[in-house]
Amino acid sequence: MHRRNLIRGAVAAALAPAAVAASGAPAAAARRGAGELPGFDVSNYQRGIDHALAAAQGQRFAVAKAGGCQLAEGPYVTSSYAGHVDGARAAGLRVGHYWMSGDFLAPVAAADYFADHLHDYRPGDVLALDVEVLDDSTRLWDDGDVAAWTHRVRARVGPFVPWFYISTAALRAAAWDRTIASGAHLWAAAWGRNDGTWPGPPDLGGRYPDWAVHQYTSVGSAGGVAPVDLNLARPWAFDVTEPTEPPPATGLPKTSTEQDGVPGPVMWRRAQNWLRIESGYTGPIDGVPGPNTYAALQRNMRNWGYTGPVDGAPGPNTWAAVQRLAAAHGYTGPIDGAMGPHSWRGFARFLNQDRWD
Structure with missing residues (x-):
């Protein structure tokens, strides 16, 4: 979403066409499949929403933005989050909680922050991940993330759920095999003409x-x-899932240097593994560069404009080549x-790619 307000939830009861029309849901309801349920997602931009009125209008679920990690100042809890959850639950709506992905926490740390700050989470609630590039972030989370x-x-x-x-x-620009195997239900964003009516099924x-x-x-009302x-x-969107495959085997951990800009042993272990794979490094993967x-x-930096000696003593020319590599992964400085x-x-964003695990 272009605003900071994602993710949603629903109810397992079909609605009559009259109720659908009253909700602000698609006028072309005949094109929908049987049992599909209308709902909305909210953030600070919808702080004044009347959840009971939305339910009376035919809405059946609300997904509230819990927070995110797309801002340079670090992870946060959305100020309207608790009020949206409480209001939706009191109105009898199915409740969801969503987290905005971003550059400033690695996926596991982001999941921990999200879990630690859930408000009134109850089994059966939707827990959603919003994957897009917004605000201070520059990289879309990939399949492994x-x-x-x-x-x-x-x-x-x-x-x-x-x-x-x-x-x-x-979605169409990448492969999502590991995400599919994790059991995640797809919440697809496709607005068509974006005139408030349903444009038909999304193209996956x-x-x-x-x-x-x-x-x-993004221009509805509720x-x-x-x-x-x-x-x-769809009603099955609210089914609890289990993964179809076990979690991927743990290799090298991701480096927090991508978030904090401070190089350390984890970053250098990943660098050594990358150099082992690509550039003939035969030393230990110990995070201690020598x-x-x-x-x-x-x-390796000869691929990025380095023309000096291979003497194991890096200087400005070596690091300028590293900056050229970093520039291909979001660095915008000199x-x-x-x-x-x-x-x-x-540089760490490059090293955090799954292929260097």
Whole structure:
């Protein structure tokens, strides 16, 4: 979403067409499948929504933004979160909680923060991950990130109802095998003309078995508030799931340098493993860089403009090449050979790719 307000939930009761029309849900209800349920998602932008009125209008679920990690100042809890959960539950709506992904917490740490700050979570509630690039973040979480978050939430709360929110354009641009195996229901965002009516089923491009929830407009209204994101959910979207495969085997941990810009042993272990795979490094994966690590780094940096000797003694020319690599992964500062927090963050983002685990 272009606003900070995602993820949703629903009820397992079919609605009569008259109730659907009253809810602000799609006028072309005949095109929908039987039993699909209208609902909405909310954040601070919908702080004044009347959840009881929304329920009377035919809405059946509400998903409240719990917080996120897309802001440079760090993870946070959305100030309207508890009020939305309490209001939706009091109105008899099915309740969901969603987390905004971002650059400033790794997936497992983000899942822990989310689980630690859930408000009135009850078994059967939706727990959703919003995957998009907003605010201070620059990288879309990938298949491994989403799966890691989902597995970690399950480890914290037990079997649950997992939703994975993403635009259909971003969905079609990647593979999501590990996310599918994690049991996450797809919450697909596709607005079409974005005129408040349902544009028909979202185009998944064969990347996911099926959609469970469709966010079809960002200009709807509900509970006396507009604009509101409106959704359709299939009844099975609220089924608790288990993974079809065990969590991926744990390799090297991700480095927090991507978030804090401070290089450390975990970052260098990942660098050594990368250099082992690509550049002939044969030393230990111990996170303590020495001449052998730096020599392999210099060999690799020839791909990024380094023309100096492979002597294991890095200087400004070596680090300028590292900055060019970092620039391909979000670094936007000068190529001056002076590594700082922003340079290290871009380098660490490269190293945090699953292929270097």
